[in-house]
Amino acid sequence: MSAYNFAYLDEQTKRMIRRAILKAIAIPGYQVPFGSREMPLSYGWGTGGVQVTASVIGPDDVLKVIDQGADDTTNAVSIRHFFARTTGVRTTTRTDEATLIQTRHRIPETPLCAGQIMVFQVPIPEPLRWLEPRETETRTMHALEEYGVMHVRLYEDITQHGRVATAYDYPVRVNGRYIMRPSPIPKFDNPKLDRSPALLLFGAGREKRIYAVPPWTPVKSLDFDDHPFTIERWEEACALCGSRESFLDEVIVDDKGGRIFVCSDTDYCGRRREHLA
Amino acid sequence: MYVAVKGGEQAIEAAHRLLAQERRGDPAVPELSLAQIEEQLALLVDRVMAEGSLHDRELAALAIKQARGDLLEAVFLLRAYRTTLPRFGASEPIDTGSMTIRRRISATFKDLPGGQILGPTFDYTHRLLDFDLAAGADAELAGAGEPTSAPDDGEASMPRVVDLLDREGLIEAEEPDDESDPVPDLTRAPLRFPADRAARLQNLARGDEGFLLSLGYSTQRGYGRNHPFAGEIRLGDVDVELVPEELGFAVTIAAIGVTECHLVNQFRGSATAPAQFTRGYGLAFGEAERKAMVMALVDRALRGRELGETPASPAQDEEFVLYHSDNVEASGFVQHLKLPHYVDFQSELVLVRNLRAGTEPAP
Secondary structure, three states, rough: OOEEEOEEOOOOHHHHHHEEEEHHHHOOOOOEEEEOOOOOOOOOHHHHHHHHHHHOOOOOOOEEEEEEEEEEHHHHHHHHHHHHHHHOOOEEEOOOOOEEEEEEEEOOOOOOOOOOOEEEEOOOOOOOOOOOOOOOHHHHHHHHHOOHHHHHHHHHHHHHHOOOOOEEEEEEEOOEEEOOOOOOOEEHHHEEEEEEOOEEEEEEOOOEEEEEEEOOOEEOOOEEEEEEEOOOOOOOOOOOOOOOOOOOOEOOOOOOOEEEEOOHHHHHHHHHHHOOO | OOOOOOOHHHHHHHHHHHHHHHHOOOOOOOOOOHHHHHHOOOOHHHHHHHHHHHHHHHHHHHHHHHHHHHHHHHHHHHHHOOOOOOOOOOOOOOOHHHHEEEEEOOOOOOOOOOOOEEOOOOOOOOOOOOOHHHOOHHHHHHHHOOOOOOOOOEEEEEEOOHHHHHOOOEEEEOOOOOOOOOOOOOOOOOOOOOHHHHHHHHHHHHHHOHHHHHHHHHHHHHOOOOOOEEEEEEEEEEEEEEEEOOOOOOOOEEEEEEEEEEEEEOOOOOOOOOOEEEEEEEEEEOOHHHHHHHHHHHHHOOOHHOOOOOOOHHHHHHHHHHHHHHHHHHHHHHHHHOOHHHHHHHHHHHHHHHHHHHOOOOO
């Protein structure tokens, strides 16, 4: 791989992305436009996350990559390979060992700690996009803190369904200012964003935006006093490790509708089983 | 006992091996050479270069071979290579007025200085399958000798048609670029709105031909009609010049093939401006007449703001067109639906079950 620079991107590009990241950290929740590069990875596969990771990774980092909470899903394997090849850094599946975690759709169950960086892959960064398709409009709405439409939408959900009918990518307010998409993590993971000791970076490659939640920043899931934010709960426990606290994936086990529930976080589940054994 | 699915790593490796086999096909059939692709699938090479935003016939041919002929995959390969190349400068604007012409037609004037030159066009062919080609014999070509062309009157001048109109003030004046402005590069800086024309043209030049074709077509069918005439289409080679800082004068670094289209569109004028023709412009690498034409149609449609038109149709909507024209972005995001979405789907399952529990009548 000598034809490519450490972590694939050239140093000028990394500097440009780091500047965008610093700006994003300085204005929590604000979407910073950046000169997203074309990556050797398909759009939608995490080009934003990969660029952020490539810009912050150093030779001493220990990298973990997950998709759907699992280390062994094909895309997680592919991205981990990419960085193993282009940086030679040590990779791990253990959340507490990693200094840098790139994720798609989940935050690990094992609590993050200070000094860790979590990189989220973001498909659509704009929280107001389904309410207003135009970027020129939504940028103005953010600038003026004009978030009425979002509250109206949540209110309409409640009048129609008796609850907010959003299960993932549930909008949050960062540091009392910007409304932000947490990327398509289940709302189950939203509370982990609040005052997280880790630095949370969000990269949207196709949409060319970076945003961030610095450590210890308040992140509030949008709700109403009489309809407080709640997260999903399962009546079942994990069929493998017995956890009742983790996010569970439903697995169909036969053709008669039989199903079991297992932890989506494979590292968490595996280590609990080691402990029990 | 349920065991979670493992083995993504081996599966990916096996898939890559299988892909390599499928790409090669039957080993009894001779392997394609890059030269064959360059020479005999030249228009495909041109399109991959145009949408891949990289002028390199050999690399485009390699991308086509590696992509098993999938156009978008080849464009993607070329783009992912291009992105790693250093930028050492911007060339001088190419001068299409001094093009070495292979084809030049105007639909607005029967005859014009320099004449009409048909060139290698499909336009007047009968689309009948030529079974002699299937037999592998380009015999006719071998025996036919050189195709005849118009008597060569030396360095025949071929002024651009729009320049002739310009002299009479019948067409809007071309606003010269501010030379001190840096050339925008959409692959280095994100698109901002409202976008200026240079950024729009750059976006259209690398945009998907199929998408732009349909948009251009829609303007002809009344969705943002802009009364186009093909003022001129020319195809040929132009020199690319660069001014190295240490030299201070232009040196020719390459000659590239391009297709250029000038559309002449009608404009009623306003209280302050007299009726005048307006411009739509298209330019693409290689032989890409359809692309250059639809680019010009869409360019004109997107100029509504500066011409005081109210955008009402998709082709006139800057954000709609520019955000959705890139086929590498579009193809990636559409196909990412194949990636696992277990977690989001599980969240939705829980939600839908809860919603149903709230509304279903008691049994």
